Amino acid sequence: MMAQSHQLDSFAVLVVSYRRVDLLERCLTSVAKHLGDATVLVWDNHSEHSAEIRELAGEYPTVRWTFADRNLGYAAAVDALAAQVPGADLLLLNPDAELTGPLTDCRAALAEPGVAAVSPTVSGARTASDAEQEPPWDVARRRQTVLRSLVSNAGYAQRLRGKPISDRYAVPPREVDGYLSGCCLLISRAAWTEIGPFDQRFFLYGEESDWQRRARDAGWRLLLVDEPDVRHSAGGTTADDPLAGRRAGDLLRAGQAMMLGLHGNTGPGTVFTAGLRVLDRVQRSKRQLRQANRTVALSGARADRPSILLTSNELCLGGAERQRVLLANELAARGYPVTLTCLQAFGPLVSELDPLVRLVLTPWWQPAVELPTEDAVLITGITNTEAGFAGAWRFGGALRRGTRRWLAASHEPAVVNGPTYGSLLSKVVGCCDGVIALSARHWADLTRHQPFYVRHHVAPNGVPARSARLFTGGGGPVRFGMLSRIVEYKNPHLLVEALAALPAGEWTLDIFGDGPDLARLAARTPRELAGQVRWRGAASGPDAAFPEIDVLCVPSRAEAFPLVIVEAMARGLPVVASAVGCVPDLLDDGNAGVLVEPVTVEAWTEALRPLPHSPDRLAELAAAGARRAARNYTVEAMTDAYEVAIAETLAR
Numbered sequence: 001m002m003a004q005s006h007q008l009d010s011f012a013v014l015v016v017s018y019r020r021v022d023l024l025e026r027c028l029t030s031v032a033k034h035l036g037d038a039t040v041l042v043w044d045n046h047s048e049h050s051a052e053i054r055e056l057a058g059e060y061p062t063v064r065w066t067f068a069d070r071n072l073g074y075a076a077a078v079d080a081l082a083a084q085v086p087g088a089d090l091l092l093l094n095p096d097a098e099l100t101g102p103l104t105d106c107r108a109a110l111a112e113p114g115v116a117a118v119s120p121t122v123s124g125a126r127t128a129s130d131a132e133q134e135p136p137w138d139v140a141r142r143r144q145t146v147l148r149s150l151v152s153n154a155g156y157a158q159r160l161r162g163k164p165i166s167d168r169y170a171v172p173p174r175e176v177d178g179y180l181s182g183c184c185l186l187i188s189r190a191a192w193t194e195i196g197p198f199d200q201r202f203f204l205y206g207e208e209s210d211w212q213r214r215a216r217d218a219g220w221r222l223l224l225v226d227e228p229d230v231r232h233s234a235g236g237t238t239a240d241d242p243l244a245g246r247r248a249g250d251l252l253r254a255g256q257a258m259m260l261g262l263h264g265n266t267g268p269g270t271v272f273t274a275g276l277r278v279l280d281r282v283q284r285s286k287r288q289l290r291q292a293n294r295t296v297a298l299s300g301a302r303a304d305r306p307s308i309l310l311t312s313n314e315l316c317l318g319g320a321e322r323q324r325v326l327l328a329n330e331l332a333a334r335g336y337p338v339t340l341t342c343l344q345a346f347g348p349l350v351s352e353l354d355p356l357v358r359l360v361l362t363p364w365w366q367p368a369v370e371l372p373t374e375d376a377v378l379i380t381g382i383t384n385t386e387a388g389f390a391g392a393w394r395f396g397g398a399l400r401r402g403t404r405r406w407l408a409a410s411h412e413p414a415v416v417n418g419p420t421y422g423s424l425l426s427k428v429v430g431c432c433d434g435v436i437a438l439s440a441r442h443w444a445d446l447t448r449h450q451p452f453y454v455r456h457h458v459a460p461n462g463v464p465a466r467s468a469r470l471f472t473g474g475g476g477p478v479r480f481g482m483l484s485r486i487v488e489y490k491n492p493h494l495l496v497e498a499l500a501a502l503p504a505g506e507w508t509l510d511i512f513g514d515g516p517d518l519a520r521l522a523a524r525t526p527r528e529l530a531g532q533v534r535w536r537g538a539a540s541g542p543d544a545a546f547p548e549i550d551v552l553c554v555p556s557r558a559e560a561f562p563l564v565i566v567e568a569m570a571r572g573l574p575v576v577a578s579a580v581g582c583v584p585d586l587l588d589d590g591n592a593g594v595l596v597e598p599v600t601v602e603a604w605t606e607a608l609r610p611l612p613h614s615p616d617r618l619a620e621l622a623a624a625g626a627r628r629a630a631r632n633y634t635v636e637a638m639t640d641a642y643e644v645a646i647a648e649t650l651a652r
Helices: 021-034 050-057 074-084 104-110 146-154 189-195 207-217 242-260 268-282 284-299 319-333 348-352 384-397 423-429 440-447 492-500 518-522 542-548 563-570 601-608 615-632 635-651
Strands: 011-017 039-044 064-067 089-093 097-099 115-123 184-187 221-232 307-312 338-342 358-361 376-380 404-409 434-437 456-458 478-483 507-512 533-537 551-554 575-578 594-596
Touching: 011 021, 011 074, 021 039, 021 050, 021 097, 039 050, 039 074, 050 064, 064 074, 074 207, 089 189, 104 115, 104 184, 104 221, 115 189, 115 207, 146 242, 146 268, 184 189, 189 207, 207 221, 207 242, 242 268, 242 284, 242 358, 268 284, 307 319, 307 384, 319 338, 319 348, 319 563, 319 635, 376 384, 376 635, 384 404, 384 423, 404 635, 434 440, 434 635, 440 456, 456 635, 478 492, 478 542, 492 507, 492 601, 507 542, 518 533, 542 563, 551 563, 563 575, 563 615, 594 601
Parallel strands: 011 039, 011 089, 039 064, 115 221, 307 338, 307 376, 338 358, 376 404, 404 434, 434 456, 478 507, 478 551, 507 533, 551 575, 575 594
Antiparallel strands: 089 184, 097 221, 115 184
16 A cells, blocks of 8 residues: 555545536535635536536636536546646535535545545435434444345345445444545545545446455555535435436446445356346335336337347447447337346446337346336347346246247358358347348348358447538648557458558547557557557547547458448548448448458558549549438437337337
């Protein structure tokens, strides 16, 4: 553990705002009253009330405001704010919390050697099960175990406080062996630097308790100070919105499971999720909550629509994962009650999921997902975990009324000289009600060496309609770019080598993305190209990367349906791509982009060589690509194709 030193004047208050302007104003007023000299930063996580919060910002000119263009989640927002105040100790303050004092004793406690985090006692918190007032020191919890977490969820933790199975302390502790509530949490900068930031796999809930667990494991201390300087209105930011409340409840359950430990599809967190499902069925209050969630799910749905259940291993920044989110949102907008189930973890794409879509986390071997209608269609990818989930879900459906159907959507590039899927996986998929391929070419490639004797459908992926910013050329070097997960088969190093053969003044290359091979492949860039080739690291998406490039390059040696190509076409960005998978379909056999074949350095060099001198050609390709994307590859076109598959499957 590193040495710790504190200056009480080096202190920053971090507030992550969402939705409730009135609560935020009350919070900031209390901070100005009691911590007038502190640096205050507010991150607005882009809700329907963000315009009103912008107006509020004018009343607090000394506050540093950040207005995100999308909801990044609490963990990512805190990490970004903490990075703005390097060297400062941190006070994480919920917008529905109100200071009633200056936290003098808490700040002094934070200066003690080896202290990672401190919380004052907090008044106003209430239990989830009833209106019984909690003691102000219940912001401190004992070390979490599966049993304690289940007892807490069942509503018995306070009644059993002090017992081994409860996470509530019998008497107020000074040092805490579990975690402190995040509604008003002081964090040492020294500990933050050593332990690292919040884990951004936690979108909301669990991130601060996970961080504190890591801090304790590293030898740091957590302290509760008897200083009642905070009032907290628990759940205040979602109390008036049933959809937001449902999402918050599901995120809370998932955050608890992740904090306990999820290792793929095993670990204490999976035991916890299984226990929650038992409670959901045997406890009266949980049955009432299930009925309330069913009512919420049906409130925006049409009576003739079946439930749609989609799966994804996680919601990372990948093409297949983004397609799941876009499809879920559009199906929900068309009146289907939609649930998206993650089988391993959440991820940053949670922020793009419409509140109409229910989001749950469950291991593949726990397929008992609550759906609001008896008829249901499951749409999965073709992975081992998703196929296992589908098989168990179908088996469980045999004991229920209603119709259950399973559509397996392939997003994998077809293997050229052999079967794409393992023998066991292909046998399981052979039991589905239909396979969805990305194009006729994709289906032909998939079944060339591995026939699937099931009905198939074609549904290309799509992206939201965009206002195309057509290529016009900037008059200087052409800015080539790549946006991808950085793994070797994506071939960023091949692109660097191909461009190295062109005159230095004609081009630059920006490579956006992160991945396991980033450091190794970046190290292969010749030293003399350091000023022209920039490895930019992770980007939040196309809107962050595309304004900085003129031509998108996709040099992969294997792809199925690279959504980044469609994203570029929709924005009027010309594309150069390897002629693999569905890419020839996307680029209209070379009429809407440049196809490169074979996938070699020499072929790529020859394809790229004329482009710095061909602005008119690039402009033509950009316009053709924009027209093709608007006609064939929109979210609406994709969902139309899925609706046909759903209807035909149910009709059988």
